[in-house]
Amino acid sequence: MTIKYKNINLYFTDEGKGEAVVLLHGFLENSTMWTNLVPEISKNHRVVTIDLLGHGQTDSIGYIHTMEMMAEAVKAVLEHLQIEQAKFVGHSMGGYVALAYAENFTSDVTGLCLMNSTAQEDSDERKLNRDRAIKAVKQNHRAFVSMSVANLFAPENRETLKQAINFVKEEALQTPLQGIVAALEGMKTRKDRTRFFNALPINKMLIVGRKDPVLEYNTTVSHVEHSNVKIVEFPDGHMSHIENTKELTYNILHFIEN
Numbered sequence: 001m002t003i004k005y006k007n008i009n010l011y012f013t014d015e016g017k018g019e020a021v022v023l024l025h026g027f028l029e030n031s032t033m034w035t036n037l038v039p040e041i042s043k044n045h046r047v048v049t050i051d052l053l054g055h056g057q058t059d060s061i062g063y064i065h066t067m068e069m070m071a072e073a074v075k076a077v078l079e080h081l082q083i084e085q086a087k088f089v090g091h092s093m094g095g096y097v098a099l100a101y102a103e104n105f106t107s108d109v110t111g112l113c114l115m116n117s118t119a120q121e122d123s124d125e126r127k128l129n130r131d132r133a134i135k136a137v138k139q140n141h142r143a144f145v146s147m148s149v150a151n152l153f154a155p156e157n158r159e160t161l162k163q164a165i166n167f168v169k170e171e172a173l174q175t176p177l178q179g180i181v182a183a184l185e186g187m188k189t190r191k192d193r194t195r196f197f198n199a200l201p202i203n204k205m206l207i208v209g210r211k212d213p214v215l216e217y218n219t220t221v222s223h224v225e226h227s228n229v230k231i232v233e234f235p236d237g238h239m240s241h242i243e244n245t246k247e248l249t250y251n252i253l254h255f256i257e258n
Contacts, residue, residue, distance in 0.1 A: 090114060
């Protein structure tokens with residue numbers, strides 16, 4: 001389904017009945033990443049997935065998509081569906097968007113799970129890497145996407161999960177250049193929301209991969225150690241929904257039902 005939002009098509013899915021759960025995908029992903037999870041959650045809950053700006057079947061609205069802009073697009077979908085409150089699960093960039101949403105519309109959020117994500121802002125080194133990524137994708141879109149996707153998985157999984165990785169690559173290749181650059185610019189300039197996340201008086205969970213090539217495990221965990229954030233760790237990389245499907249599903253269902 002789509003709605004018109006700022007003169008673009010904004011795509012979403014809406015399945016099941018009950019308490020609302022919003023699933024937000026990561027960079028170079030789209031709502032198809034939740035294919036395994038939606039049928040499980042929708043047995044007892046209403047599940048909404050959204051293609052964020054410049055991803056999937058949602059168009060771009062500019063050359064920078066800040067996390068706040070993406071959060072406002074999410075708000076437009078939920079208002080269209082007349083959903084006043086929901087629990088949020090955000091993968092990677094989707095976690096950044098969920099945090100921006102929670103800060104701007106705090107009373108709307110009853111639970112927040114950061115899945116292979118963080119409340120921290122980009123380090124100076126990471127910002128430089130974003131700039132390098134922008135140059136690389138402009139030079140060779142296909143090579144950038146192919147390399148970026150492979151690098152999300154733990155090294156030992158890149159061969160055993162080859163078929164799944166190829167599917168992720170094909171989906172990622174549908175992300176247009178403008179959408180990729182706008183998201184990279186938006187992630188690079190996002191604010192640090194660590195204190196905000198730690199202080200939020202709601203059910204919170206952080207899912208981390210021990211061998212995540214994107215988010216260093218110890219650094220990610222250290223920022224929530226002395227808070228009421230529940231930490232769930234898996235032994236693999238950044239793509240827990242593929243690398244640790246069964247365990248992830250169990251933990252997210254448990255998080256939603258608490």
